[in-house]
Amino acid sequence: MTQESARSGGVWAIVVAAGRGTRFGTGLPKQYTPVAGQPLIGHTLSALCSHPGVRGAMVVLAADDAHWPGWDAMAGTPLLRCTGGESRADSVLAGLQALPDEVRVDDFVLVHDAARPNLRHDDLTALLERGRADPVGAILAAPVRDTLKRAGDDGGIDRTEPRERLWRALTPQLFRRLQLTRALESAREGGVAVTDEAMAMELLGMRPLLVEGDEENFKITTAGDLARFEFVLSRGPRDGATS
Numbered sequence: 001m002t003q004e005s006a007r008s009g010g011v012w013a014i015v016v017a018a019g020r021g022t023r024f025g026t027g028l029p030k031q032y033t034p035v036a037g038q039p040l041i042g043h044t045l046s047a048l049c050s051h052p053g054v055r056g057a058m059v060v061l062a063a064d065d066a067h068w069p070g071w072d073a074m075a076g077t078p079l080l081r082c083t084g085g086e087s088r089a090d091s092v093l094a095g096l097q098a099l100p101d102e103v104r105v106d107d108f109v110l111v112h113d114a115a116r117p118n119l120r121h122d123d124l125t126a127l128l129e130r131g132r133a134d135p136v137g138a139i140l141a142a143p144v145r146d147t148l149k150r151a152g153d154d155g156g157i158d159r160t161e162p163r164e165r166l167w168r169a170l171t172p173q174l175f176r177r178l179q180l181t182r183a184l185e186s187a188r189e190g191g192v193a194v195t196d197e198a199m200a201m202e203l204l205g206m207r208p209l210l211v212e213g214d215e216e217n218f219k220i221t222t223a224g225d226l227a228r229f230e231f232v233l234s235r236g237p238r239d240g241a242t243s
């Protein structure tokens with residue numbers, strides 16, 4: 001199958017890039033921080049859009065964004081853009097509403113953080129294959145590997161918590177357009193601040209599938225995370241990336 005024919009049956013992605021990056025701690029929103037000659041979001045879009053299963057991407061930007069480079073395609077994949085909201089969930093909802101008409105209500109869509117620049121093609125392939133075969137959808141996630149402590153009010157350890165069956169949610173997350181829209185709207189109406197798409201689905205009683213993803217698909221939250229990504233780049237090209 002050629003890349004073009006794969007794309008025609010591919011999914012649309014929503015890339016949320018309307019955050020402020022307050023924990024990153026510079027004036028510039030972290031998605032625009034320069035890394036190896038391009039803004040961080042360029043690495044994210046390159047890794048995502050070069051996958052043959054991605055048909056197009058809706059990039060969700062802050063209303064006052066003054067840094068978007070104006071790209072209308074990445075790796076031959078069309079890019080559209082829209083304006084996000086106050087919370088990440090609001091931005092995802094804005095992206096879902098702005099998707100083009102060719103995306104039907106029961107089509108699967110991906111949601112990915114602009115702040116996760118190191119997505120591997122193998123992980124995305126697994127997510128698409130297993131998620132589309134699931135009645136609800138799926139997310140990339142990484143098993144918790146550390147020993148977990150429950151703290152008491154005084155900062156002392158109350159107990160050690162079992163880590164088995166605990167996973168850290170990553171992105172992309174894959175759900176059907178209308179079901180995800182309804183789940184996020186329902187959370188908003190209920191005043192629940194959901195931190196990922198799966199949580200909104202869970203609140204409606206659905207059980208998305210966990211697909212194990214690579215630990216290196218980490219989110220850039222602090223300056224230390226950026227240093228880690230720069231180290232990853234220094235080791236050489238990644239699959240799907242242009243730099």
Ligand SMILES: Nc1ccn([C@@H]2O[C@H](COP(=O)(O)OP(=O)(O)OP(=O)(O)O)[C@@H](O)[C@H]2O)c(=O)n1
Nearest residue numbers: 016017018019020021022023086087091114115
């Ligand atoms: N209102 C928001 C908040 C977040 N995001 C996006 O969601 C992803 C994950 O956000 P996160 O890093 O948790 O939040 P930021 O707002 O970027 O950072 P911080 O919480 O430190 O301010 C990022 O790509 C961010 O741009 C968004 O599109 N709209």
Ligand SMILES: C[C@](O)(CO)[C@H](O)COP(=O)(O)O
Nearest residue numbers: 113169170171195196197219
């Ligand atoms: C969706 C998400 O990336 C899950 O890890 C999300 O952005 C997490 O937000 P957090 O505030 O950093 O937990």
